[in-house]
Amino acid sequence: MFIIGKLGGKKIVDWIVGRKASEKSLKMLTAGGKAALPMMYLLPFFPDDTLSLVAGMTEMSFLYNFICTMIFRNIGVLVICILGTDFLDYKNFSWWMWLVFAVLVITVFLIFGLLSYLYYRHLRYKQEGRHYLLTGGIILKGKKN
Numbered sequence: 001m002f003i004i005g006k007l008g009g010k011k012i013v014d015w016i017v018g019r020k021a022s023e024k025s026l027k028m029l030t031a032g033g034k035a036a037l038p039m040m041y042l043l044p045f046f047p048d049d050t051l052s053l054v055a056g057m058t059e060m061s062f063l064y065n066f067i068c069t070m071i072f073r074n075i076g077v078l079v080i081c082i083l084g085t086d087f088l089d090y091k092n093f094s095w096w097m098w099l100v101f102a103v104l105v106i107t108v109f110l111i112f113g114l115l116s117y118l119y120y121r122h123l124r125y126k127q128e129g130r131h132y133l134l135t136g137g138i139i140l141k142g143k144k145n
Contacts, residue, residue: 001049002065005056013053021047025054035120039112041072044080049075104117 005013013023025047029037037055040046054063082088093101 002056002069005053006055006062010057013057017047017053020066021050022054022070025050027059028056029058032116033120033123034058034064035116035123037065038068039116041068042076042112044076046074058075061131 004016010022021038028040029051030048032040037051037060041048052065052069083090088101090101115125
């Protein structure tokens with residue numbers, strides 16, 4: 001899908017997924033940058049194929065998208081498969097097992113969220129230089145990027 005987006009461009013992506021979905025996904029990728037893509041692949045409610053197509057339209061490299069897809073998209077699919085079966089036997093969980101399960105899930109999402117945020121800051125620092133750390137990304141009057 002990434003290669004179709006890279007070679008076909010906006011016209012092909014709009015034709016495949018629709019203009020509205022394409023613009024929505026592009027807005028999500030633009031706002032979070034390439035650091036947000038792994039988190040979006042990990043969560044089940046994001047349209048993975050649309051994200052792959054739109055990521056192809058951006059300056060993102062094939063290798064970065066491939067690594068994100070192989071790691072995070074597969075983890076998301078694995079979690080959905082495990083939760084959709086009786087692998088964990090969650091029907092017989094007691095209250096404390098649910099508590100432990102909830103704490104583990106929240107901890108994993110917080111860790112991935114923190115790593116995504118730190119990677120985003122790193123990318124912004126590389127792009128904008130030292131003044132990004134001082135201003136938090138706010139564009140100063142008179143400064144040009």
